[in-house]
Amino acid sequence: MKFITAAFLCFMLLSCGSNTSIVNSWNDPETTIAQEQFKKVLVVVLVKDEATRRITENKIASVNPIFKTSYQYLNDTNLQLTNEQKLQILKNENFDGVVTMRLVSKEKETNYVPGTNTSIYYGGFGGMYSGMYGYGFGNWYGMYSPNFYTPGYYQETTYYMVETNVFSLNKNKLIWTGTTKSSNLTDIGLTVDEIMKTLYKQMIKDGSVTKK
Structure with missing residues (x-):
């Protein structure tokens, strides 16, 4: 577990002021991230834009060597494979965990600023x-x-709801999930830092990881 905990701690140190908050989370009552002791984790960012996918996956992978970008293993060359075949690729590459991140929704809110x-x-x-x-x-x-x-004015803010899941490949099941709400998305890298910082704090609160 020390590997993945160290990775999240790096995000804590890199992040300053946050525009991200936790909306909800769930953890498997029988399995925690700490118990899994992940050593090789695939990072999958589910977005339509390939450039955004690579930027986000690279950002996460740069924090700790246990994180590997999905575009290196799951790309156009094996897009037509079945889910079982894709899973077999990951097992052959000795992956024991997967982290997925996807944009659930984008909402606009208008507020009056006095x-x-x-x-x-x-x-x-x-x-x-x-x-x-x-x-x-x-x-x-x-x-x-x-x-x-x-004078006062109306301000429109766009909020991005992002769902992050942690899967255990050894047990073949979801063990933790959390949804975050972020605003002022101007820098993908900084937003990813904020999301991971927020998720790490929630994982501690849920008891899925242990604060070091």
Whole structure:
């Protein structure tokens, strides 16, 4: 287990401020990620765009040598194989785990952002400073308060729901799954960091991995 735990710890160290939160998770009551002690894990990113798939898989694989990109093993050359044949390829390559990641949905939300009135910070100095025409500095500044008002506005935010699954090939079953919600997707690499950081914290909470 130390191999996969170290990988997630690397994500923790690489990630700073997060725009990602956990929506839900589930773990097999009989099998934890810790118990599996994975040594070779296939990373499968299920997206239509091949470039995005490779960027995301490469990002995860770069963290720890136990992670291998799926496009190296499951690609156009064996696309027509049956699921059993594909599974046999993974067994022949000594894979003991699979992590899949897919975009479940993309949702837009519109929120109202209230305006700000910074003039309140400039009206309380009364007679503390004798400015022009006998006005205190605060009173003089306050006459221009409209210049310091920012009107409110509506802001549209796009949220990406991503499902991540962890499979045990030795037991041939799903042992953990989690769905995350991310916003402001401008950099795929940073978003992957945030997702993995959020998932790792949830895995600890679920008792599927042990914090080191």
